[in-house]
Amino acid sequence: MTARLGLAVALASSMLCILALASLAIGAKSLPLGEVLAALTGDASDVANEIVAMRVPRMLLAILAGIGFALAGAVMQAVTRNVLADPGIMGVNAGASLAVVLCVALTGMAQPMTLVWAAMGGALVTGALVQIFSSLGGATALRLVLCGVAMSAIAGGAGWAVTLSDPDLFRRVLVWGAGSLIVTDFEPVRAVAPFVLAGVLLTLVLGPRLNAIALGNDLARSLGVGIAGTQMAAAASVVVLAGAATSATGPVGFVGLLAPLAARAVVGVDQRAILALTALLGPVLLLSADLLARVVLPQGEAPLGIVMAFAGAPVLIALAYRIGDL
Amino acid sequence: MNYRLQLDRVSAAYEGVSVLKDISLVLPDGVFTAIMGANGSGKSTLLKLLGGAVAPVAGKILLDGKPVSALRPRHLARDIAMLPQFPLAPDGIRVAELVMRGRFPHQTMFRQWSAADRTAVDAAMAQAGVADLAHRLVSTLSGGQRQRVWIALVLAQDTPILLLDEPTSFLDIAYQVELMALLSELSERGRTIVAVLHDINQASRHASHLVMLAGGQVIAAGRPDEVVRAETMRAVFRLESVIVPDPVTFTPMVVPSELRRNR
Numbered sequence: 001m002t003a004r005l006g007l008a009v010a011l012a013s014s015m016l017c018i019l020a021l022a023s024l025a026i027g028a029k030s031l032p033l034g035e036v037l038a039a040l041t042g043d044a045s046d047v048a049n050e051i052v053a054m055r056v057p058r059m060l061l062a063i064l065a066g067i068g069f070a071l072a073g074a075v076m077q078a079v080t081r082n083v084l085a086d087p088g089i090m091g092v093n094a095g096a097s098l099a100v101v102l103c104v105a106l107t108g109m110a111q112p113m114t115l116v117w118a119a120m121g122g123a124l125v126t127g128a129l130v131q132i133f134s135s136l137g138g139a140t141a142l143r144l145v146l147c148g149v150a151m152s153a154i155a156g157g158a159g160w161a162v163t164l165s166d167p168d169l170f171r172r173v174l175v176w177g178a179g180s181l182i183v184t185d186f187e188p189v190r191a192v193a194p195f196v197l198a199g200v201l202l203t204l205v206l207g208p209r210l211n212a213i214a215l216g217n218d219l220a221r222s223l224g225v226g227i228a229g230t231q232m233a234a235a236a237s238v239v240v241l242a243g244a245a246t247s248a249t250g251p252v253g254f255v256g257l258l259a260p261l262a263a264r265a266v267v268g269v270d271q272r273a274i275l276a277l278t279a280l281l282g283p284v285l286l287l288s289a290d291l292l293a294r295v296v297l298p299q300g301e302a303p304l305g306i307v308m309a310f311a312g313a314p315v316l317i318a319l320a321y322r323i324g325d326l
Numbered sequence: 327m328n329y330r331l332q333l334d335r336v337s338a339a340y341e342g343v344s345v346l347k348d349i350s351l352v353l354p355d356g357v358f359t360a361i362m363g364a365n366g367s368g369k370s371t372l373l374k375l376l377g378g379a380v381a382p383v384a385g386k387i388l389l390d391g392k393p394v395s396a397l398r399p400r401h402l403a404r405d406i407a408m409l410p411q412f413p414l415a416p417d418g419i420r421v422a423e424l425v426m427r428g429r430f431p432h433q434t435m436f437r438q439w440s441a442a443d444r445t446a447v448d449a450a451m452a453q454a455g456v457a458d459l460a461h462r463l464v465s466t467l468s469g470g471q472r473q474r475v476w477i478a479l480v481l482a483q484d485t486p487i488l489l490l491d492e493p494t495s496f497l498d499i500a501y502q503v504e505l506m507a508l509l510s511e512l513s514e515r516g517r518t519i520v521a522v523l524h525d526i527n528q529a530s531r532h533a534s535h536l537v538m539l540a541g542g543q544v545i546a547a548g549r550p551d552e553v554v555r556a557e558t559m560r561a562v563f564r565l566e567s568v569i570v571p572d573p574v575t576f577t578p579m580v581v582p583s584e585l586r587r588n589r
Binding site: 081204205208211212214215216218219221222223224225226268269270272 | 377378398399404410412417430431433
């Protein structure tokens with residue numbers, strides 16, 4: 001069990017390192033690996049140095065957003081005991097995204113830090129609304145997912161309505177709104193990193209409690225887990241992680257669904273192991289999708305959110321066949 | 327009679343409807359207590375009150391004279407374990423992994439798994455008779471085996487007080503006897519056992535303290551021969567009956583004397 005987790009973590013970490021290097025090497029102007037490594041110590045040609053320097057923040061942002069989306073999904077799945085829970089499906093990403101669009105519409109081009117706060121606010125509001133609506137008449141797993149999907153559609157639609165109302169705004173948020181990692185400076189990385197770190201620390205504390213919650217709320221309570229407190233902490237971590245990630249890349253779905261799913265398939269039922277592996281697989285997924293986004297079109301880049309949707313949707317359909325009842 | 331757990335003039339409501347009215351009761355230490363009563367008489371609510379899962383609308387639930395509501399959940403969980411009627415087994419979990427989760431209240435952020443945990447889990451699995459199932463998937467077990475695994479989990483929690491909500495429902499008669507024997511054995515070894523049960527004859531055989539509830543009140547509490555009487559059965563279940571000695575254990579046995587009844 002622990003040996004299996006160790007092996008999985010080692011494999012996922014190596015994949016993460018390889019993809020991180022690849023994301024520095026591959027792009028409109030691809031570089032050989034030797035030159036990337038040289039550039040990291042500043043020993044390459046000026047052009048190579050500059051290209052790598054531009055790609056580093058993008059690589060870091062992909063890792064941070066990958067951790068954010070994936071861990072948010074893992075926490076949601078654990079606390080709701082519902083494998084379909086995911087910040088994308090449950091409307092959290094769409095809410096964060098709507099808040100970012102509104103923030104840009106109202107204040108002009110906002111600072112990354114402002115956008116992070118706006119995104120977390122939007123995530124909080126939509127997450128709370130989904131909770132409230134789905135608990136009317138008794139919360140069930142199915143009702144929760146349906147309310148999430150509806151909220152996602154409403155927030156997404158509202159976001160596009162605001163965007164389309166203003167050509168100038170449209171031009172500025174279009175790329176971000178479809179999910180993208182086009183950044184060239186460290187400002188967004190600096191804005192997002194502390195929140196992702198806070199979210200990671202929160203999930204560390206949550207891990208053992210989520211193992212108890214998996215046995216049902218009654219038994220978890222008897223084991224000494226405060227149910228309300230755990231749910232609040234889980235909601236806070238989802239808001240912080242998914243909000244920060246959305247502010248970085250726009251709403252990218254499926255990472256929060258796929259990474260915990262894959263982690264569970266590999267390491268089994270221990271939430272601490274699932275969370276650890278998920279935190280590695282999220283960035284692996286996002287870096288892979290970002291690399292694909294760079295090379296899939298003959299010219300320019302495909303939007304990251306769309307690449308992820310193409311990769312994720314078939315898995316969701318396969319999953320729907322495997323799950324008999326929700 | 328020594329006791330740690332006590333209800334002091336407790337009233338409780340479920341969804342606004344009064345369920346228990348002004349109940350005072352002590353649960354004797356190291357004794358197997360069975361809580362019985364008609365459907366809807368508040369048995370499960372009483373158990374949940376004792377476990378701190380439900381808050382009373384009036385009165386106090388006391389552990390060592392202190393209200394359980396004032397204890398931190400994790401501290402309470404080192405004294406009282408409660409097995410609910412419908413616990414959930416995560417998909418793909420194995421027996422040993424499930425039993426280990428009973429150790430949560432003894433673990434901290436930085437000390438997740440210790441030798442003491444190992445010992446407690448092994449002892450709990452041996453006591454519940456599931457040691458040879460340790461590596462089996464819980465989903466492949468029979469109902470009786472699964473119930474013993476859940477018992478092992480609450481035993482691993484290693485609390486002096488154990489509360490069980492209808493632990494024998496869904497078990498066939500052989501597993502029921504086995505489980506009741508296990509519970510009385512645990513009480514003989516010093517644990518306080520409180521279980522909600524339906525079968526009065528079984529409870530009389532294995533439990534040494536019975537509590538009869540009706541209409542949100544305690545109608546009778548005491549030894550089986552004090553509690554299981556025709557007039558109690560009439561008051562609690564509105565059932566006419568003859569009480570005869572159990573042919574095997576000589577404990578009181580209820581034989582209904584009505585063949586059909588109008589409620």
